[in-house]
Structures are given as structure tokens and as C-alpha cells.
Amino acid sequence: MIATARIHPLFLVMLGLFLAGCGSTAAPPQSTTTTVVTMSAPTESPAPSSPVSEPPRQATALPAALVGEWNASTSKSGVLVLVLTADGGFRQYSGTFDWSGKATMRGARITFSGSDGKSSTEDWSISGGTLTLAGQTYLKADAGSGGTLALAGSWMGMDDIFETLVFAENGTYQRQRDGGNTTSGTFKVQGDELTLQPTGGAATTATFSIADAILTLRTSAGPVQYVRSS
Secondary structure, three states, X not given: OOOOOOOOHXXXXXXXXXXXXXXXXXXXXXXXXXXXXXXXXXXXXXXOOOOOOOOOOOXXXXXXXXXXXXXXXXXXXXXXXXXXXXXXXXXXXXXXXXXXXXXXEEXXXXXXXXXXXXXXXXXXXXXXXXXXXXXXXXXXXXXXXXXXXXXXXXXXXXXXXXXXXXXXXXXXXXXXXXXXXXXXXXXXEEOOEEEEEEOOOOOEEEEEEEEOOEEEEEEOOEEEEXXXXX
């Protein structure tokens, strides 16, 4: 026979409390705060602007008006000769020195670069058969590449010192002789031929050459020479 045990009600209450305390309770979820950091793209600073400068003036070849032989008179060196060629070559010489090299132009400035490494830049201007270079006056001494330019200026007769020939750049001329006898007209140059057309008279043609500032006219009557006076 099985005995029946009686359980006190208070014991049951305490057992229930004990089991409740030992039970595992899930922890409440923790709230998570997410901080979003927004990165802005770096702003590039504009590059500093460079000052705008004009490009250097281009060096140019020598004009035809300069090509040829020019003579100047100096107190120290006597006759000073300057020879300029179409390809930019130059030679300057006298009885005391001889200098050569290349010449280039930038506007009203001409630079001489010698084969010895030395250089010189000077102002220049030209009018008729007269070249002003570094304050020195040079007279055209040969026909160069333009006979009309080579002839421009005044020429005094060597055979007849009382005769003067004056050629202008515009193609006109005057022949003056002592006593007021003056002939004027026009002239043309073609190669080494010079044609004088006096007003109201017959034209005459002669071959001409210029060397060492001396103009030589050759006609059927023979040669006549003039020396440049301006």
C-alpha cells in the first residue's frame, strides 16, 4: 500500500518563486545610434594666372634697301666700309680693323653678331642713299640690289668739278653746272643701265657702276666719273 504524502501549500508557492528566479530572461535589444559623416569633395583653387606678355618681335632678314656697300668717314679710322648681303651677312672694316658675321633686324634695331662672339645692337634709318647707323652717316657706295636707291643723293663731277648730278628717290634728277645752267627730268635704272630723260630733250643711256662712293657713267663718248657729296 502506497502512502500518500501531503504537500504544504506554502512550499508550492516558494518553489514557484525559486523556479521563476532561475529562469533565463532574454536581454532587451540595445538601441544603436549610427552617425553618418558626410565628406565634401575638396575644392581646387584656381591656378594663378600668368601675366600676358607680348611675344618678342620676330627677327627679320635684311631689306633690299640695306643690301650693298656703305662708306662712312671717321676721324680715327678714315674710311669705314660696311658691306651687307642679302643672306644677312655683314663685314665692317677700315684700315685698323676687320669684323664680320651675321646681322638680324627687329624693327628699327639691327643686331650684328660677329664670328668672334661679340655683338652690337644699334638703331638705324635710311633715306635715299644715306644710312644712319649708331649716329654715323654712311653713303651708298654701290648699286647693291636697287640701283635707284644707290644713285639717290648728290654727286659732284671729278672731271668737271663745277658739275653736279642730283638723283631723287622719286625718279627725278637735276644736272647743275656752274653759271646756273640746270637740266632736269626723269631717270630709270634697269640692271646696270641708266637712262636720263631731260624735260623737252632727247633721252641718253649709259651703263653705270658705283665703287668706293664713285659713280662711273660710260657712254660712247667715254667714261665720266662723279664722287658722292651727300
